[in-house]
Amino acid sequence: MVEIKRRQILIDGKPKLLIGGEIHYYRLHRSDWQDRIDKLKSTGANMVASYIPWLVHEQQQGHFDLSGQARPEYDVEGFIDLVAKNDMYFLARPGPFVMAEMKNEGIPHWVARVHPEIVPLGWDGNPALGGQIDYLAPAFLSESRHWYSAIIPVLAKRRQSQGGPVIGVQLDNEVGMLAWVGNHPELTDFVLEDFVKWLRLRYSEAALRTRYPLDLGTATARAALRSPSEAFAAEFRVDLGRFMRDRSGRYFRHLQAYAEEFGMGDTLFAVNIHGTSAGRALPYPIGISQLYESYPGWDRFFAGSDHYLSELGVGNVQDLYLINMLTDCVNGPDQPLTALEFSAGSGDFGGSYHVRIDPSSVDFHLRMSVAQNTRLVNFYLFCGSWNWKLNSPENDGNDRIGITGERHGTAAPIDPEGRPWIGFDRMSRGIGAMMAFADKLGATEEEHDDVEYGFIPDYFMTENHYPKSEKMKAVVKNLEEYRSATHWDTVVKALLFNGFRFTARDLQKHAPDPKKALVVGTAAYMDGALQQKLVDFARDGGRLLLFGEVPEFDLEARPCTTLADALGVKPGKVMKGWRPHYYLAVQPVGPLSGHPEYPPHFAQPLVLERGEVLMTIVDGERPCAAEIPLGAGKVVLFAGSYRTEVAFWQKVFDRLGLSAGLTNDYWDYGIFATTSRLPGTNERFLHIMNLDNVDKPVRFFEDGQPLFEGRQLHLRGKEAVMVPLMVKAGQAEIAWATCEVMEMLPDGLRFRLTQPEDVIVFAAAPGIAESTDYSVEPGPGSSVRVVSKKPACLNDNLVVRWA
Numbered sequence: 001m002v003e004i005k006r007r008q009i010l011i012d013g014k015p016k017l018l019i020g021g022e023i024h025y026y027r028l029h030r031s032d033w034q035d036r037i038d039k040l041k042s043t044g045a046n047m048v049a050s051y052i053p054w055l056v057h058e059q060q061q062g063h064f065d066l067s068g069q070a071r072p073e074y075d076v077e078g079f080i081d082l083v084a085k086n087d088m089y090f091l092a093r094p095g096p097f098v099m100a101e102m103k104n105e106g107i108p109h110w111v112a113r114v115h116p117e118i119v120p121l122g123w124d125g126n127p128a129l130g131g132q133i134d135y136l137a138p139a140f141l142s143e144s145r146h147w148y149s150a151i152i153p154v155l156a157k158r159r160q161s162q163g164g165p166v167i168g169v170q171l172d173n174e175v176g177m178l179a180w181v182g183n184h185p186e187l188t189d190f191v192l193e194d195f196v197k198w199l200r201l202r203y204s205e206a207a208l209r210t211r212y213p214l215d216l217g218t219a220t221a222r223a224a225l226r227s228p229s230e231a232f233a234a235e236f237r238v239d240l241g242r243f244m245r246d247r248s249g250r251y252f253r254h255l256q257a258y259a260e261e262f263g264m265g266d267t268l269f270a271v272n273i274h275g276t277s278a279g280r281a282l283p284y285p286i287g288i289s290q291l292y293e294s295y296p297g298w299d300r301f302f303a304g305s306d307h308y309l310s311e312l313g314v315g316n317v318q319d320l321y322l323i324n325m326l327t328d329c330v331n332g333p334d335q336p337l338t339a340l341e342f343s344a345g346s347g348d349f350g351g352s353y354h355v356r357i358d359p360s361s362v363d364f365h366l367r368m369s370v371a372q373n374t375r376l377v378n379f380y381l382f383c384g385s386w387n388w389k390l391n392s393p394e395n396d397g398n399d400r401i402g403i404t405g406e407r408h409g410t411a412a413p414i415d416p417e418g419r420p421w422i423g424f425d426r427m428s429r430g431i432g433a434m435m436a437f438a439d440k441l442g443a444t445e446e447e448h449d450d451v452e453y454g455f456i457p458d459y460f461m462t463e464n465h466y467p468k469s470e471k472m473k474a475v476v477k478n479l480e481e482y483r484s485a486t487h488w489d490t491v492v493k494a495l496l497f498n499g500f501r502f503t504a505r506d507l508q509k510h511a512p513d514p515k516k517a518l519v520v521g522t523a524a525y526m527d528g529a530l531q532q533k534l535v536d537f538a539r540d541g542g543r544l545l546l547f548g549e550v551p552e553f554d555l556e557a558r559p560c561t562t563l564a565d566a567l568g569v570k571p572g573k574v575m576k577g578w579r580p581h582y583y584l585a586v587q588p589v590g591p592l593s594g595h596p597e598y599p600p601h602f603a604q605p606l607v608l609e610r611g612e613v614l615m616t617i618v619d620g621e622r623p624c625a626a627e628i629p630l631g632a633g634k635v636v637l638f639a640g641s642y643r644t645e646v647a648f649w650q651k652v653f654d655r656l657g658l659s660a661g662l663t664n665d666y667w668d669y670g671i672f673a674t675t676s677r678l679p680g681t682n683e684r685f686l687h688i689m690n691l692d693n694v695d696k697p698v699r700f701f702e703d704g705q706p707l708f709e710g711r712q713l714h715l716r717g718k719e720a721v722m723v724p725l726m727v728k729a730g731q732a733e734i735a736w737a738t739c740e741v742m743e744m745l746p747d748g749l750r751f752r753l754t755q756p757e758d759v760i761v762f763a764a765a766p767g768i769a770e771s772t773d774y775s776v777e778p779g780p781g782s783s784v785r786v787v788s789k790k791p792a793c794l795n796d797n798l799v800v801r802w803a
Contacts, residue, residue, distance in 0.1 A: 015442035020047025021382025025079035043428040049091040105131035115139035120186035156263025168268035176290035180463035241461035249293040279310035281319035297332030304340030325504035338376035351410030359423025360718035363430035371687035384409030384416035444676040454520035487521035494649030499660030517543035526551035531562035539631030568609030585618040603640035693717040732765035748801035753792035767803035
């Protein structure tokens with residue numbers, strides 16, 4: 001039985017850490033299936049995932065091939081059975097949409113030809129480009145049910161509760177992505193009639209007449225909505241975004257019903273969230289926003305993110321941390337954090353040696369995510385493969401099933417010919433370290449400091465905006481400027497580099513935690529109810545850090561100064577840096593004095609009724625940052641940017657009474673560290689990553705007290721390690737170690753060394769056998785200390801055996 005409870009994935013009642021890889025059976029020679037599974041198993045992984053593309057299995061309407069009649073590679077039944085023979089779990093991804101670099105996004109070509117009405121109209125009545133389809137068009141739902149009627153029984157009789165490997169089914173893939181990427185909302189007559197029904201449930205007739213000066217039930221009104229005038233453009237953007245969230249939720253409910261109808265009544269359903277781009281996660285919350293009503297809190301559902309961040313280093317480490325936190329804060333109380341597509345490999349997607357990602361990146365991605373409570377990781381892709389020819393030519397240039405030419409997945413850890421990427425061993429090492437404690441890491445929880453990041457999903461509800469509307473353009477441009485990079489790259493990064501382990505809070509659905517300080521990025525637009533929620537939080541004693549423009553409007557561009565009025569602030573016109581012959585500069589003052597003048601990317605002059613000025617615009621010495629008392633609490637307001645100077649921001653955090661529990665003494669930062677604990681126990685892990693390619697001597701401290709008895713660690717460049725703290729490992733209990741456990745043996749433990757001289761302190765252990773590789777000596781109290789005689793740089797494998 002597969003269940004989700006307490007943000008864990010339970011299989012037969014036991015928490016599981018699932019690490020797997022995407023193997024596209026339908027793109028591989030059948031004779032290579034076992035080899036690719038063997039290579040995946042060699043990493044320590046315990047799960048296989050694959051899309052199951054409708055396009056290849058029903059190339060001609062009504063003619064299914066699920067057992068390899070047309071070509072042996074399409075035998076999905078045989079592949080899943082082979083996964084079972086290898087004692088691995090299987091995550092099925094049958095679409096209907098799969099994307100997966102497939103032609104027509106994995107939808108059979110005949111579907112739109114037979115049902116042309118399912119191709120949506122968008123702005124100004126223009127048809128969609130590419131494979132976009134109206135998900136709720138009756139004909140598409142009917143054909144989707146038809147597809148599920150064929151594929152779901154294949155999966156149902158192989159589900160885990162029946163002794164098979166199938167632990168879950170991903171319903172569709174990246175729902176809403178095509179509409180976002182193309183700014184092409186579905187605005188057919190059918191959709192707009194549905195929209196009007198939705199409006200009438202939400203608003204009174206009087207309110208509707210005010211919002212939309214149209215006779216909404218007419219063809220004229222539908223044409224007007226496709227080309228919205230400025231009279232209702234701002235209102236339409238908000239309503240359309242919320243309506244599309246509702247529609248996506250209804251679409252998933254249809255797919256769930258079809259899956260259950262055909263036998264998947266006791267399995268898990270996965271929903272995939274899209275949004276990373278160009279090595280950053282800045283637009284990722286758009287995917288969360290689009291699916292905001294599609295899974296949170298739903299029974300047996302979990303959401304998984306797409307992680308495509310290329311290199312992971314000081315420039316974007318905050319992105320991955322936030323991806324995980326933002327996804328987690330929207331989840332329901334039982335829903336686990338997962339990653340359904342987790343980038344792996346060289347990054348050389350064209351196979352032309354234009355890019356080569358450092359092998360540390362896959363390791364870093366995995367370790368940070370597991371430290372943050374991720375329970376399932378699917379490496380996409382694990383192995384490259386081939387795009388075969390379609391059974392019937394489409395005359396589209398090459399008539400292959402995919403868009404990447406003959407070879408597919410050239411950047412994968414295993415290339416189409418079966419050769420490993422240069423980082424394969426590093427990737428395997430990271431998986432092995434996690435799987436050594438899979439039983440514990442399936443249940444550990446990251447420990448946090450008293451600070452949380454305020455998430456505003458509606459700030460990312462910008463996927464649909466009419467390109468000819470100046471009102472829409474103004475709102476969207478402002479939100480895009482201030483909702484992510486502006487504060488992610490300063491305040492959030494400074495939190496991480498100062499050692500803070502923080503959570504996130506969905507501010508639209510939940511009140512802030514009164515015990516924690518709250519960090520919120522602000523734009524000129526903010527919903528009035530949310531402004532009031534922040535005011536109430538501070539007045540009741542909350543500590544609040546605001547960064548960005550001071551809100552002066554609600555999300556529909558109506559004047560709304562609830563927050564500014566409560567703070568006694570009158571914001572001026574925002575000033576931008578780097579204008580011709582003018583050099584904007586800001587100067588920290590008062591409690592922040594001593595830090596240099598800085599040319600900011602923006603600064604907003606403020607007129608203050610009260611409070612202490614923290615930063616001024618040099619030209620005119622006008623305040624742009626201040627600490628302002630509000631009721632029983634306080635607000636630190638930054639309406640101007642400053643560089644990511646870690647010491648500067650710690651002074652800002654000091655104003656809110658914030659101090660990190662886990663710190664280190666390396667002078668130039670670039671080290672990520674966090675801790676996780678097994679609930680109800682003292683078993684903990686310290687997760688460390690050196691983000692730079694230089695060696696670093698460093699000491700770690702917890703609540704001011706040194707870890708490792710004050711021992712200085714030597715972190716090699718691009719190194720990562722998960723060290724145990726009071727962790728039970730086999731027959732032993734490790735008080736602490738400077739190396740990581742890789743395997744529990746019947747007669748001992750195998751470690752990966754990381755230091756010139758590693759130390760392992762056992763709080764309890766059987767007798768330890770003598771060895772030329774290590775010495776054994778008494779430790780503090782009744783503990784036993786093992787000191788390695790092998791420097792890690794020469795040989796990092798150490799086996800400690802029981803006598």
